[in-house]
Amino acid sequence: MDNDMLKLENQICFMVYAAAREITKQYRPLLEELDVTYPQYLALLVLWEKNELSVKELGEKLYLDSGTLTPMLKRMEAHKLIIRQRSKQDERSVIVSLTEKGESLRGKAACIPGALLENMNIYGPELDQLKKTLGKVLNSIQEGD
Amino acid sequence: MDNDMLKLENQICFMVYAAAREITKQYRPLLEELDVTYPQYLALLVLWEKNELSVKELGEKLYLDSGTLTPMLKRMEAHKLIIRQRSKQDERSVIVSLTEKGESLRGKAACIPGALLENMNIYGPELDQLKKTLGKVLNSIQEGD
DNA sequence: TCAAATTAAATTGTACAAAATTTAATTGTT
DNA sequence: AACAATTAAATTTTGTACAATTTAATTTGA
Secondary structure, eight states: OHHHHTSGGGOHHHHHHHHHHHHHHHHHHHHHTTTOOHHHHHHHHHHHHOSEEEHHHHHHHHTOOHHHHHHHHHHHHHTTSEEEEEOSSOTTOEEEEEOHHHHHHHHHHTTHHHHHHHHHTOOHHHHHHHHHHHHHHHHHHHHOO | OHHHHTSGGGOHHHHHHHHHHHHHHHHHHHHHTTTOOHHHHHHHHHHHHOSEEEHHHHHHHHTOOHHHHHHHHHHHHHTTSEEEEEOSSOTTOEEEEEOHHHHHHHHHHTTHHHHHHHHHTOOHHHHHHHHHHHHHHHHHHHHOO
8 A cells, every 4th residue: 555655656746746847838938928937927927916016925925935036036127027126114025016018918918828728628617626626735735734 | 807817816827836836845844854855756756666767767757857857866876865877778878776775765755645645635536536637637738739 | 881860868057946044124022 | 212033035055947959879761
C-alpha cells in the first residue's frame, strides 16, 4: 500500500504541480503579445480590478511575498506597465498603480481566459467541481498548521 | 461577461498555480528531514521505482528538460543521493542511478504522501475526481496544438 | 561512406519562488 | 516622550523553470 503511494503517477500533488507548469506554458504564446510573463499577467489582473494597491495587498491576493514581488514589480515598472511609490500615509508601504500602458493591455487580454479554458478542455460541471475542490485545498492549507 | 473572466478569483488556472505552490510549501518541513527539495523528491520517487534511468526518460516523467534537470541532478550528486554517468551504449545519454544514501531515504519518505493528503483535506470520490480532471487537463495540453 | 539531419545534454540568460535577514517606519506601552 | 515590539519592503541566497543556443554523438540517406 505504502509502496503504491510512493509512485509518481498516484500522487495528486505531482499532478497539480505538473498541470500548473503545463498551463503556464499554454499562456506563454498568448502573453508574448502583451510582453508579460504569467505572474506579471496575474498582477495585472488584480490591478485591472483595483488600480491602486500596496505590495502587501497584492501579495495576499497572489500568495507571493516581497522577495518575489519586489524584483518582479521593478521589472514591470521598467517596462512602463506600473508605477511604484511609497505611501504618504505610511512610508513603509509601496503603492503599485497602473500606467496608461498597463491599463491599455486590458483590452488585448480579454480573449486570453477563454482561449486557455478551451485548451484545458474542461467544461460545465467538471470545471465547477475542479474550482470547488481546489478552493477547498487552498483553504485547508491556509488554515492548517 | 469578459469582465468577470478577467477577475483573478474566477480563474481556474490561477487556482492550479496557487495550489501547486501552497502544496509545495506543505512538503517543505517534511522534506527538510531528508534534506531534499520537492522537485528532487519527485526525481527520487521515479528512481525508487526504476533505479537506472536516462536524463531524457526522467525528464519525460517529470515534464522537465535538461535545462532544469542538469543542474538539479548535479546538486543531488553533490549531496551523494545519485550518480550520473554517460551511457556506454550511447555516449549522448547520461544515466542517473541511486546511491546507497539515495536508496535509504525511501523508508523515511514512506509517510510523506499520507501526511500531504491529510493536509489537503480531500478524500474518496472527490480525490478521484480531482485526479481524473487533472489527468484530462494534462492530456489535453499534451496533445493540443 | 560520409556529409546532413537528428538527438541528448549542457550551457546561457532571464524570471520566478521562498526562506532568512536587514532596514526603516509605525505603533503600543509605560 | 521614549523605547520595545511590530510591520512592510528590500535584500541575500539557493533552487527551480524554461526558451534558445551550443556541443558532441549517433543515425540516415544519397
